[in-house]
Amino acid sequence: MAWDWQLFCKETATGEIIAGCFGKGGDQTYLNWILSAWGWTLTVALAALVVALLMGLLMGTLRTLPNSPWLVRLGTAWTELFRNIPLLVQIFLWYFVVPAIFPAMKDVPSVILVILALGFFTSARVSEQVRSGIQALPRGQRYAGMAVGFTTPQTYRYVLLPMALRIVIPPLTSESMNIIKNSSVAFAVSIAELTMFARQAGEETSAPVQMYLAVTVLYAISAFTVNRIMRVIEQKTQVPGFVASGGMGAGH
Amino acid sequence: MKKQIVLAAMTALVAGGAFAQSAVDKAKSSGSITMGVRESSGALSYTLGDGKFAGFHVEVCQRILAEVEKQVGRKLEVKYQAVTSQNRIPLLQNGTVDIECGSTTNNATRQKDVAFLNTTYVEEVRIATKANSGITNIAQLNGKNVATTTGTTSVQHLRKHERATGMDFKEVFGKDHADSFLMLETGRADAFVMDGSILAGNIALAKNPAEFRIVGEVLNVEPIAIMVRKDDAALKKIGNDTIAAMVKSGDMAKLWDKWFMQPIPPKNTKVGLALSESTKNAWANPNDKPMEEYAKK
Numbered sequence: 001m002a003w004d005w006q007l008f009c010k011e012t013a014t015g016e017i018i019a020g021c022f023g024k025g026g027d028q029t030y031l032n033w034i035l036s037a038w039g040w041t042l043t044v045a046l047a048a049l050v051v052a053l054l055m056g057l058l059m060g061t062l063r064t065l066p067n068s069p070w071l072v073r074l075g076t077a078w079t080e081l082f083r084n085i086p087l088l089v090q091i092f093l094w095y096f097v098v099p100a101i102f103p104a105m106k107d108v109p110s111v112i113l114v115i116l117a118l119g120f121f122t123s124a125r126v127s128e129q130v131r132s133g134i135q136a137l138p139r140g141q142r143y144a145g146m147a148v149g150f151t152t153p154q155t156y157r158y159v160l161l162p163m164a165l166r167i168v169i170p171p172l173t174s175e176s177m178n179i180i181k182n183s184s185v186a187f188a189v190s191i192a193e194l195t196m197f198a199r200q201a202g203e204e205t206s207a208p209v210q211m212y213l214a215v216t217v218l219y220a221i222s223a224f225t226v227n228r229i230m231r232v233i234e235q236k237t238q239v240p241g242f243v244a245s246g247g248m249g250a251g252h
Numbered sequence: 253m254k255k256q257i258v259l260a261a262m263t264a265l266v267a268g269g270a271f272a273q274s275a276v277d278k279a280k281s282s283g284s285i286t287m288g289v290r291e292s293s294g295a296l297s298y299t300l301g302d303g304k305f306a307g308f309h310v311e312v313c314q315r316i317l318a319e320v321e322k323q324v325g326r327k328l329e330v331k332y333q334a335v336t337s338q339n340r341i342p343l344l345q346n347g348t349v350d351i352e353c354g355s356t357t358n359n360a361t362r363q364k365d366v367a368f369l370n371t372t373y374v375e376e377v378r379i380a381t382k383a384n385s386g387i388t389n390i391a392q393l394n395g396k397n398v399a400t401t402t403g404t405t406s407v408q409h410l411r412k413h414e415r416a417t418g419m420d421f422k423e424v425f426g427k428d429h430a431d432s433f434l435m436l437e438t439g440r441a442d443a444f445v446m447d448g449s450i451l452a453g454n455i456a457l458a459k460n461p462a463e464f465r466i467v468g469e470v471l472n473v474e475p476i477a478i479m480v481r482k483d484d485a486a487l488k489k490i491g492n493d494t495i496a497a498m499v500k501s502g503d504m505a506k507l508w509d510k511w512f513m514q515p516i517p518p519k520n521t522k523v524g525l526a527l528s529e530s531t532k533n534a535w536a537n538p539n540d541k542p543m544e545e546y547a548k549k
Contacts, residue, residue: 013415106440
């Protein structure tokens with residue numbers, strides 16, 4: 001079966017094939033559209049990743065604090081709330097339910113809502129990883145911080161977190177790739193990202209196979225790029241001789 | 253399903269020799285005729301369960317087949333065969349069904365393979381909005397949030413309209429019709445642009461149907477018609493004559509009222525779709541023009 005890839009050069013309103021495949025002067029080809037859709041996917045995913053890492057780091061850390069039971073509970077409550085509700089349901093809650101309760105939320109653009117929903121959902125998973133990273137450290141590390149007279153924030157800043165975060169880079173890599181793929185649910189609340197493009201353009205051109213293939217390739221490229229970037233970060237932050245510094249696991 | 257396939261294969265074998273024959277002649281010799289129907293094509297053609305089918309187009313077809321019966325001068329057994337969007341044309345061509353009474357859009361591509369009776373139903377793309385929004389035409393939607401459903405042709409109509417008039421809609425896309433309607437209901441969108449029958453159906457099912465109304469000009473039309481084999485001039489003639497007679501006697505309008513305005517089985521809900529100008533026009537000027545011709549107007 002010969003696939004006609006020229007349809008990406010078609011103008012989206014008139015259906016004419018445009019030379020050079022890029023529309024000029026207000027014309028938009030399917031190629032223009034898929035690139036802008038890719039932009040939306042990356043925008044949503046990367047912004048949500050920032051939210052997820054910040055909130056996840058904060059909540060994960062709170063959950064390991066000694067002598068602050070209420071902060072631990074807050075962190076646990078946050079984590080359990082956001083990881084026990086399906087992502088698509090959370091997106092709809094943010095989009096339809098929250099604005100019904102707080103009318104001021106109605107004016108918030110839907111892209112912000114999606115970024116928050118996706119970010120908080122992922123933050124629950126990041127929080128769990130950060131917690132396990134901190135708890136994976138030998139207890140002696142915390143005592144060492146206390147012994148040199150550090151306050152709790154100082155112990156975390158200078159002793160625990162630098163090591164714990166290095167340990168959790170591999171699972172964080174997975175989360176960062178997941179967030180690219182999970183961003184596809186954003187189409188449900190009208191973000192013009194890749195999945196929406198595939199559905200709509202597939203219908204318009206009667207060539208859903210080509211559209212989905214193109215979208216698949218772009219998702220794969222995006223996720224793999226994130227994977228490579230995280231790999232570089234992992235290598236750059238290695239501490240020689242430390243267990244999580246890659247290599248064959250030398251032990252403590 | 254298996255039974256259907258076997259049936260289809262057998263009928264294809266039997267009908268092999270009788271290809272160029274009209275369904276009318278075939279009915280005369282065999283004493284039966286097969287109607288292709290849909291499982292769920294709104295009030296046009298749907299199943300009541302138990303192998304029973306009903307709907308506006310099904311009833312029109314029953315009238316046509318009654319006329320065929322009169323002409324061949326013997327009692328005919330009417331068989332019902334469920335078809336889908338994917339298999340309706342092949343099954344019609346190979347003789348498994350003789351007449352398809354569903355919701356098939358008459359377009360130029362299909363006219364190469366099959367023939368359509370004169371258009372009996374015209375789907376209109378319309379605007380639904382809140383009754384108190386003050387919106388009465390598409391020009392007022394400039395700069396407003398307009399909802400439509402991803403993966404439908406309405407998205408493209410809106411884009412074309414924007415291009416042609418230089419207007420700017422803020423389009424919001426639901427992932428299905430229920431979502432798009434929810435956007436209108438919750439105020440995320442000021443209007444919902446979609447096929448009229450879908451809008452009417454969603455409004456009918458809303459918490460408070462009186463809150464919504466369908467307004468404004470028709471953005472696009474698609475003729476929906478009953479389908480027969482391309483070379484079946486005899487059945488086409490009987491069909492078109494029957495349709496013309498029903499329009500003339502007012503029976504067609506009565507049927508519309510029965511299926512689109514009154515509660516219909518099995519749940520006794522109303523579609524609530526008033527007879528449109530485009531459909532009235534098609535009845536008054538019988539034609540089997542494809543969608544492309546309608547778009548030119």
